[in-house]
Amino acid sequence: MSTxxxxxxxxxxxxxxxxxxxxxxxxxxxxxxxxGYGYVETPGFENVELFARxxxxxxxxxxxxxxxxxxxxxxxxxxRPEGTASVLRAALEANLHKAGNLPVKLWYSGSYYRYERxxxxxxxxxxxxxxxxxxxxxxxxxxxxxxxxxxxxxxxxLRNFRILLxxxxxxxxxxxxxxxxxxFLRGLDLDEDTLARAEINPLRVLDDKRADVQKQLTDxxxxxxxxxxxxxxxxxxxxxxxxxxxxxxxxxxxxxRGLDYYTRTTFxxxxxxxxxxxxxxxxxxxxxxxxxxxxxxxxxxGWALGVDRxxxxxxxxxxxxxxxxxxxxxxxxxGEGARRLLFAKVTELRKxxxxxxxxxxxxxxxxxxxxxxxxxxxxxxxxxxxxxxDGVVQLKDMESGEQVAIGVNEIVAELEVRLS
Numbered sequence: 145m146s147t148x149x150x151x152x153x154x155x156x157x158x159x160x161x162x163x164x165x166x167x168x169x170x171x172x173x174x175x176x177x178x179x180g181y182g183y184v185e186t187p188g189f190e191n192v193e194l195f196a197r198x199x200x201x202x203x204x205x206x207x208x209x210x211x212x213x214x215x216x217x218x219x220x221x222x223x224r225p226e227g228t229a230s231v232l233r234a235a236l237e238a239n240l241h242k243a244g245n246l247p248v249k250l251w252y253s254g255s256y257y258r259y260e261r262x263x264x265x266x267x268x269x270x271x272x273x274x275x276x277x278x279x280x281x282x283x284x285x286x287x288x289x290x291x292x293x294x295x296x297x298x299x300x301x302l303r304n305f306r307i308l309l310x311x312x313x314x315x316x317x318x319x320x321x322x323x324x325x326x327x328f329l330r331g332l333d334l335d336e337d338t339l340a341r342a343e344i345n346p347l348r349v350l351d352d353k354r355a356d357v358q359k360q361l362t363d364x365x366x367x368x369x370x371x372x373x374x375x376x377x378x379x380x381x382x383x384x385x386x387x388x389x390x391x392x393x394x395x396x397x398x399x400x401r402g403l404d405y406y407t408r409t410t411f412x413x414x415x416x417x418x419x420x421x422x423x424x425x426x427x428x429x430x431x432x433x434x435x436x437x438x439x440x441x442x443x444x445x446g447w448a449l450g451v452d453r454x455x456x457x458x459x460x461x462x463x464x465x466x467x468x469x470x471x472x473x474x475x476x477x478x479g480e481g482a483r484r485l486l487f488a489k490v491t492e493l494r495k496x497x498x499x500x501x502x503x504x505x506x507x508x509x510x511x512x513x514x515x516x517x518x519x520x521x522x523x524x525x526x527x528x529x530x531x532x533x534d535g536v537v538q539l540k541d542m543e544s545g546e547q548v549a550i551g552v553n554e555i556v557a558e559l560e561v562r563l564s
Contacts, residue, residue: 152268154267154269159470160470164455165271165455171299172273175295179288184250186230186234186252186254188254189223190221190222190224191222194437195225195229197436198436209225209260210222210223210258223256224256224257225257226448227252227254227448228405228446229437231446232276232433232437233437236438236442240278246278247277252274252275253274254272257270258270264419264421264456265419265453271450272449274427278434278444279443283409286382286428286429287382287386289427289445289446300463301465302458302461302463306414307412308395309382309410310396310398311409311410312347312406312407312409312428316372325364328364329346334349334357347367350364350400361398364398382409393411399412405432405436406430409445410426410427410428411447413449417457418453424449424450425448426447426448428447429443429445470499470519470520471499472498472521472522473500473521473559474500474501474524475500475503475524476512478509478526479528481529481532482529482532485532489552490502492556493556493559498559498563513526516542522542523540524542525537525538526538526540535552536550537550537552537555539555
């Protein structure tokens with residue numbers, strides 16, 4: 145056993161479980177690729193100020209959860225706690241918005257880091273797939289992203305998830321609501337930290353999960369009652385487009401999410417089989433984020449879906465993913481001559497797209513066949529000295545146990561037919 149262990153709140157992805165994570169990532173990415181989203185990858189760390197400005201200095205992410213450090217050169221950096229600010233920064237730096245084809249549609253996949261109390265479904269290192277549509281203010285774009293996420297989850301076989309939807313207004317109507325909410329919160333019996341948060345960003349108090357706080361928020365003013373006509377019309381169209389696509393959702397008038405940059409459309413995907421950590425993903429519109437980080441006005445919308453929590457949701461529903469076999473053919477050589485010949489054939493099989501493995505280490509027949517069984521291969525190729533003399537190889541069906549001799553030069557063609 146190693147002297148070292150994975151840091152607290154993190155995990156290792158190992159076979160066979162890692163195949164589930166890869167399948168989830170692929171399922172989420174597929175509808176995005178089919179809808180004009182190109183892949184982007186950003187560094188695992190960024191300037192601290194990128195997140196302080198974009199995510200919000202009063203958020204728990206920035207004040208309590210961000211892994212920040214100073215380099216030997218004196219730079220203040222942070223491990224990325226979320227993906228949107230990094231992706232927008234990369235798009236601005238590369239001037240993608242000047243290419244003349246807006247919105248810029250990007251998707252990404254990677255690891256993110258937050259210093260949180262570890263529990264099932266909440267880790268200090270976690271995996272997400274995200275999508276961002278940068279540079280267009282269009283209700284159809286908001287609807288598209290919600291529909292694509294719904295499509296991804298359903299393609300995995302998930303059924304018991306819900307979509308929560310709300311509007312947070314914009315810079316015209318939210319300040320009026322903000323003032324009304326602050327007046328209400330000042331009259332409550334809240335602790336000093338919560339009252340301080342209410343002065344900086346009162347909407348964050350609505351997201352407080354403590355029961356004693358939520359109980360006092362029952363009669364809190366609702367943003368819906370303060371939306372300007374433009375925001376009302378925008379939200380109505382988003383709802384109508386989603387409904388027309390056959391995607392069910394629930395209005396959640398207190399949904400604010402945990403990031404300061406959201407405006408207008410905000411949404412969350414929740415799964416009731418996960419206990420307190422029910423959110424599996426979410427997102428929304430962030431029309432002012434580009435200006436916050438020094439860019440031009442670029443209204444945008446996006447989401448991030450948690451790979452870890454999606455896997456947990458699949459397990460909660462008892463969904464077994466149909467995963468491709470890691471190995472279709474396993475080669476078992478008996479003797480040096482057979483080893484060289486079969487190794488060459490395994491290479492040929494791989495070149496034509498057949499997943500093939502080899503009994504390395506000079507195993508005997510019994511040990512090699514056990515390895516073939518463990519690999520999950522559908523077929524085993526067994527070659528001994530007598531077979532070489534006869535110009536054949538023994539092809540064994542690992543499911544039925546049937547074994548036939550085929551010509552050495554027919555191996556690739558025969559397996560292509562059998563595995564097609």
